[in-house]
Amino acid sequence: MEKSKFFSDGDLVLLIPLNTEKIKDRHVIQLHSGEKFHTKNGMILHDDIIGKTLGSIISTHIGFNYIALDPTLKDIIKHYPKFRYKTQIIYPRDWGLIMAFAGIKNGDLIVEIGTGSGAFTAFLSSIIGPEGKIFSYEVDPDRARIAEENLRNTCSTRNYIIKIKNAEDGIDERDVDIVFIDVPEPWRVLRNAWQALRFGGQVVVYIPTFNQLQKTLKVMLLYGFIDVSVKEGFIRDFQIKPYAVRPKIKGYYFSAFIVFGRKGTFIPIKQIKEALKKFE
Ligand SMILES: C[S@@+](CC[C@H](N)C(=O)[O-])C[C@H]1O[C@@H](n2cnc3c(N)ncnc32)[C@H](O)[C@@H]1O
CATH class of the missing domain: 3.40.50.150 (Vaccinia Virus protein VP39)
Incomplete structure (x- = not known):
């Protein structure tokens, strides 16, 4: 199946802040139309990502920029809060x-x-x-x-x-x-x-x-x-x-x-x- 070049409702998205290289400030979220995501650099509307090309720049309501990418498995394991750790894992x-x-x-x-x-x-x-x-x-x-x-x-x-x-x-x-x-x-x-x-x-x-x-x-x-x-x-x-x-x-x-x-x-x-x- 060909991978979409655009974000859709339900997709996982990796958000990388452009103002810092700190890995811990990255996020993985699932897109739900109508919802908001709060970062320490302001709020992002999911609808501002849905329909955009992978790799787009997304701005928070106070003007900070994030780049939106499709996450790899390593991003999901590290940054997606729904991936829960109960044990030591293999990295x-x-x-x-x-x-x-x-x-x-x-x-x-x-x-x-x-x-x-x-x-x-x-x-x-x-x-x-x-x-x-x-x-x-x-x-x-x-x-x-x-x-x-x-x-x-x-x-x-x-x-x-x-x-x-x-x-x-x-x-x-x-x-x-x-x-x-x-x-x-x-x-x-x-x-x-x-x-x-x-x-x-x-x-x-x-x-x-x-x-x-x-x-x-x-x-x-x-x-x-x-x-x-x-x-x-x-x-x-x-x-x-x-x-x-x-x-x-x-x-x-x-x-x-x-x-x-x-x-x-x-x-x-x-x-x-x-x-x-x-x-x-
Ligand atoms: C270190 S964790 C495995 C982590 C896993 N490789 C990961 O990447 O998420 C070890 C797990 O083995 C389970 N375990 C220990 N002995 C076992 C056995 N004899 N049979 C089945 N599971 C066992 C423990 O309950 C524990 O959840």
């Missing part, structure tokens, strides 16, 4: 790395363990398209409900199902392409992940500490996952000032270790024993 800095190294693509069948707030589910949903499917497991019903609302407000394709279930008690799906795990004790669900995967399928585990990493690696090797690797992504933002273009001094520098592994057709016991020696 955009790691999305692309996971997608590239796990080979996530259109049409994939994915099991996600730990829906949380649904941020990563929303990203996966945008990648796999209408032919793909995500079965996302969340043990906490309250979190599952909030994630469901977040996804309804964010995803254009209903290619996901949230299951309120502890993945330690089993994963119902079989022959899946990817199992993605973001829970505090990933080693407890690795066996079920193995059973759910197709041969050649990928497991990806998102891990914030060394302590969890060591335990996870040991259990992955024990179950016979092959081609195991650990990666960490680095992103450095730059300040762009006419007199000083250089990396920004402030920022955050660590999110998580990302572990990848694949399911082979046999478990090479000798090799597993050799690999496990690293942990003795």
Whole structure:
């Protein structure tokens, strides 16, 4: 479907103030004809945006200018108040790395363990398209409900199902392409992940500490996952000032270790024993 070049009633819009570069002063709102949006720089009429070209300059009632754009998923997650956080989420800095190294693509069948707030589910949903499917497991019903609302407000394709279930008690799906795990004790669900995967399928585990990493690696090797690797992504933002273009001094520098592994057709016991020696 061709994307409209104009804003319509019901669209999400990203408003970027032209008087500051502060990211926190950006907003994502949904357009409703007849409504007003109040910023610290004055009020904007939704009807002043509806019908305008993407990228238009919109003025508040006291003359401050905002540029109106179609938001990307990262804008929605950061600036749209209807996207609610109940948990730590996976941030955009790691999305692309996971997608590239796990080979996530259109049409994939994915099991996600730990829906949380649904941020990563929303990203996966945008990648796999209408032919793909995500079965996302969340043990906490309250979190599952909030994630469901977040996804309804964010995803254009209903290619996901949230299951309120502890993945330690089993994963119902079989022959899946990817199992993605973001829970505090990933080693407890690795066996079920193995059973759910197709041969050649990928497991990806998102891990914030060394302590969890060591335990996870040991259990992955024990179950016979092959081609195991650990990666960490680095992103450095730059300040762009006419007199000083250089990396920004402030920022955050660590999110998580990302572990990848694949399911082979046999478990090479000798090799597993050799690999496990690293942990003795
Ligand atoms: C860090 S959050 C996941 C955040 C998510 N990746 C995101 O980007 O929004 C971890 C979630 O896993 C859930 N969880 C923990 N253990 C689980 C298990 N064994 N089965 C299913 N969900 C589990 C927790 O309730 C929590 O909501």
